[in-house]
Amino acid sequence: xxxxxxxxxxxxxxxxxxxxxxxxxxxxxxxxxxxxxxxxxxxxxxxxxxxxxxxxxxxxxxxxxxxxxxxxxxxxxxxxxxxxxxxxxxxxxxxxxxxxxxxxxxxx
Amino acid sequence: xxxxxxxxxxxxxxxxxxxxxxxxxxxxxxxxxxxxxxxxxxxxxxxxxxxxxxxxxxxxxxxxxxxxxxxxxxxxxxxxxxxxxxxxxxxxxxxxxxxxxxxxxxxxxxxxxxxxxxxxxxxxxxxxxxxxxxxxxxxxxxxxxxxxxxxxxxxxxxxxxxxxxxxxxxxxxxxxxxxxxxxxxxxxxxxxxxxxxxxxxxxxxxxxxxxxxxxxxxxxxxxxxxxxxxxxxxxxxxxxxxxxxxxxxxxxxxxxxxxxxxxxxxxxxxxxxxxxxxxxxxxxxxxxxxxxxxxxxxxxxxxxxxxxxxxxxxxxxxxxxxxxxxxxxxxxxxxxxxxxxxxxxxxxxxxxxxxxxxxxxxxxxxxxxxxxxxxxxxxxxxxxxxxxxxxxxxxxxxx
Ligand code: HEM
Ligand code: FES
Numbered sequence: 001x002x003x004x005x006x007x008x009x010x011x012x013x014x015x016x017x018x019x020x021x022x023x024x025x026x027x028x029x030x031x032x033x034x035x036x037x038x039x040x041x042x043x044x045x046x047x048x049x050x051x052x053x054x055x056x057x058x059x060x061x062x063x064x065x066x067x068x069x070x071x072x073x074x075x076x077x078x079x080x081x082x083x084x085x086x087x088x089x090x091x092x093x094x095x096x097x098x099x100x101x102x103x104x105x106x107x108x
Numbered sequence: 109x110x111x112x113x114x115x116x117x118x119x120x121x122x123x124x125x126x127x128x129x130x131x132x133x134x135x136x137x138x139x140x141x142x143x144x145x146x147x148x149x150x151x152x153x154x155x156x157x158x159x160x161x162x163x164x165x166x167x168x169x170x171x172x173x174x175x176x177x178x179x180x181x182x183x184x185x186x187x188x189x190x191x192x193x194x195x196x197x198x199x200x201x202x203x204x205x206x207x208x209x210x211x212x213x214x215x216x217x218x219x220x221x222x223x224x225x226x227x228x229x230x231x232x233x234x235x236x237x238x239x240x241x242x243x244x245x246x247x248x249x250x251x252x253x254x255x256x257x258x259x260x261x262x263x264x265x266x267x268x269x270x271x272x273x274x275x276x277x278x279x280x281x282x283x284x285x286x287x288x289x290x291x292x293x294x295x296x297x298x299x300x301x302x303x304x305x306x307x308x309x310x311x312x313x314x315x316x317x318x319x320x321x322x323x324x325x326x327x328x329x330x331x332x333x334x335x336x337x338x339x340x341x342x343x344x345x346x347x348x349x350x351x352x353x354x355x356x357x358x359x360x361x362x363x364x365x366x367x368x369x370x371x372x373x374x375x376x377x378x379x380x381x382x383x384x385x386x387x388x389x390x391x392x393x394x395x396x397x398x399x400x401x402x403x404x405x406x407x408x409x410x411x412x413x414x415x416x417x418x419x420x421x422x423x424x425x426x427x428x429x430x431x432x433x434x435x436x437x438x439x440x441x442x443x444x445x446x447x448x449x450x451x452x453x454x455x456x457x458x459x460x461x462x463x464x465x466x467x468x469x470x471x472x473x474x475x476x477x478x479x480x481x482x483x484x485x486x487x488x489x490x491x492x493x494x495x496x497x498x499x500x501x502x503x504x505x506x507x
Contacts, residue, residue: 029169037443041169041450043203045211045457048443070213108382108441 002093005100006033006051020093024101025049027092035103042088047071048108049087051101052080060096061085077104116403119156122148134392134492135433138421146405147415154284155395155414159421161428161445163405167396167417168449171195174396176452178414181395186280186294187343188336196451202337203455205329209259209320210455215462218318219259223463226254227471239503240482244354244496247472252350255463260341261319264308273297274346277339282493301339305331341456348390349460351496353468356384358489358497359435360473361481366437374470379437381465385423385446387435392420392492394448419445420495476504 001017004027008014014034018027028036028049037048044067053061064072068089072079083102092099122144125137130153138159141148146160158164167174175195178184184193191202208214234247253267253274262270280294305321312322320341324334360367360380370376398413409415423444424432430439447454454460473479481487482501490498 039443039447039449040453043451043453045453045455067208067211070208070211074212106441108443 002096003098004092005098006036007054007100007102008035009103009105018092020091022092023088024051024090024092024099025087028087033103035105035107036087037107038088040088044068044071044086044089047074047076047086050075050077050104050107051085051087051090052083052104053085053090054100054102055083057096057099057101058082060099061090062095065089075104076106076108116406116408117145119147119149119407119409120145122150122157123152125150125157126152130492131490134420134495135424138418138424139433142421142425145407147407147409150416153416155416156409157393157416157418157421158404159418159425160405161422161425164417164419164422164445165449166404167415168445168452171451173399173402174415175399176396178395178397179412182283183281183340183395186277186283186298187339188298188332190333190336190340192340192344192452199451202329202333203451205324205327205333205337206320206455207323207327209318209323210459212458212462214318215458219255219459220462220466222258223255223467226251226258227467229254231471231475235476240485240501243357243472243500243502244350244498248350248353248468248500249346251468252346252353252463255349255459256342256345259319259345259459260338261308261312261317261321262304263311265304269300269304270342270346273301273339274342278343278347278494281343298339301342302335305335305338344391344454345456345459347494347496348456349464351388351390351494352381352385352460353464354497354500355388355390355489356380356464356469357472357479357502358481358487358500359384359387361479361502363435366435370437371473374474376437377465377469378461380469381461382441382444383435383437383439386429386444387423388489388495389420389423389444389446390494390496391446391448392495393418419448420492475507476502477507478505480504 002020004016006014016027016031025038029038039048040046068086072084142159146163147156147158150157176193177195191199230247230251234241237246250267253270257267257270276293276297279290283290313325316322393416396415398409400411402409426432447457480503482503485501488499
């Protein structure tokens with residue numbers, strides 16, 4: 001299992017153990033994590049699965065594809081040049097056994 | 109049996125629902141149904157209607173149990189077997205064939221200039237029709253049709269062709285009464301679209317542009333899938349932007365406080381768009397089918413149940429939206445389901461937003477001073493599977 005932590009602005013944290021290969025968006029949506037919407041089901045079409053990845057995990061991430069890059073310009077909360085990613089494009093357990101992200105205040 | 113199935117209750121029947129009432133105004137019906145149960149069997153519609161937000165959301169996100177590949181689908185007969193009636197992985201192949209054509213970068217680089225030119229053409233048409241003209245038929249419908257024609261790459265058709273194809277094939281997808289005249293008109297359009305595709309593909313191969321059909325020429329996708337997907341996109345990409353445009357104008361003109369707020373702050377037009385599609389979802393209901401016995405939000409459903417996912421009702425669920433029946437651009441932002449969700453999430457959402465709230469709405473209100481409803485002829489809203497304005501006569505002052 002891979003460990004994913006979603007940190008919320010109010011200080012609460014959702015910690016999930018998920019099957020490796022599960023996207024952060026899917027993990028959040030199936031476990032009812034607040035603040036991750038994932039309208040488009042992971043097609044990099046809606047930008048409602050925006051997360052800020054904590055700096056210590058950035059090195060293990062896959063590169064940003066063209067589609068993801070385009071969507072990161074469409075997020076509701078401002079993009080962070082280093083830390084902003086789409087939750088649907090990051091899979092838990094692939095290169096990272098553990099990951100921690102901050103959930104933006106708004107997705108729409 | 110699982111504990112869940114034991115606790116589940118049988119699905120209630122709503123035999124009091126009629127198509128006529130739904131067509132006129134579905135919202136009081138949805139309100140009553142939602143307060144009773146998240147799902148009903150509705151004999152008049154011959155489907156299980158799913159009306160709560162949570163239940164619609166669950167269906168959208170589980171294609172293993174809630175399949176889009178419906179048996180005896182009228183849409184397959186009217187338009188062919190498009191991506192909208194496939195599950196993954198087959199769906200994904202078709203969806204990828206649309207490439208980047210409908211995405212924000214292409215909109216910025218190619219489509220916005222075209223939408224702007226089309227806006228100017230049909231605004232001029234509306235103005236020359238003069239005060240009292242119908243905003244839907246002189247502006248919104250041809251504007252949406254011409255935008256879609258160029259995005260799709262039908263250089264050998266007119267916006268009038270697009271409107272006729274769209275409406276006649278949509279009528280086919282809803283032809284539960286099996287009316288032969290409806291089938292004849294739908295089949296005629298089916299054949300015309302196939303012919304237009306056959307004619308334009310070789311042209312686009314030689315003269316590529318940014319359109320969907322041009323992109324298809326270099327995609328490993330069978331002609332049969334192209335034909336079905338194009339027909340579905342004609343049916344799903346024209347009436348909806350037209351209808352959100354009409355509903356948004358009508359809503360603002362009927363809520364003077366909110367209109368004043370928007371006129372003072374044009375950055376609010378995207379919010380107007382989102383609230384308009386929440387309030388009146390242009391696609392009010394779409395189908396799914398269960399692949400096994402299941403329990404949906406505590407209600408038992410048999411295998412093979414034909415569902416209607418009523419996002420028009422989900423978008424007014426009081427569990428999610430406060431005072432849901434009101435049009436209110438100042439309500440707290442919550443995700444609505446008007447574009448669907450999950451793997452079939454609308455491929456044209458960005459195009460719809462760019463053309464309607466990026467260009468049409470702000471410029472209509474800027475160019476038509478004191479735009480107002482015609483006091484002599486009422487605006488008419490109608491429909492439930494598809495809902496929008498069927499008449500929107502407006503007046504304005506000379507500039
Ligand atoms: C406000 C305008 C629009 C609304 C409310 C809307 C709504 C929807 C909905 C609810 C679905 C999903 C239906 C289902 O899951 O069965 C959908 C799918 C789709 N829409 Fe839209 N639509 C709009 C505009 C457009 C436009 C302008 C285009 C094309 C340029 C378009 C192209 C599509 C396509 C291709 C699909 C199928 C996606 C798939 O199956 O993966 N739509 N739309
Ligand atoms: S779920 Fe839509 S972009 Fe990630």
